[in-house]
Amino acid sequence: MVRHSKLQKQVLSLYRQFLRAAQDKPGFIPRIRDEFRANAAIKKTDVMHIEYLYRRGQRQLELLKDVNTKQLGSFSKPKENS
Numbered sequence: 001m002v003r004h005s006k007l008q009k010q011v012l013s014l015y016r017q018f019l020r021a022a023q024d025k026p027g028f029i030p031r032i033r034d035e036f037r038a039n040a041a042i043k044k045t046d047v048m049h050i051e052y053l054y055r056r057g058q059r060q061l062e063l064l065k066d067v068n069t070k071q072l073g074s075f076s077k078p079k080e081n082s
């Protein structure tokens with residue numbers, strides 16, 4: 001059986017909370033899964049980045065739990081014109 005670190009357990013718990021909160025909101029679950037899968041490639045040793053994403057995820061979860069939330073926004077760098 002695989003033993004998870006405290007941070008890994010927190011991230012898995014956050015993921016489950018996101019899935020529960022998105023049950024009644026169509027289109028959210030695939031977006032949540034994609035986001036977590038994309039960040040799964042982050043090295044386990046990059047703790048600072050993982051903690052940053054965890055805190056950001058907690059803030060987004062609070063927004064998702066709001067009854068009036070209709071969509072999730074994301075912050076990304078704009079593509080540079082070449």
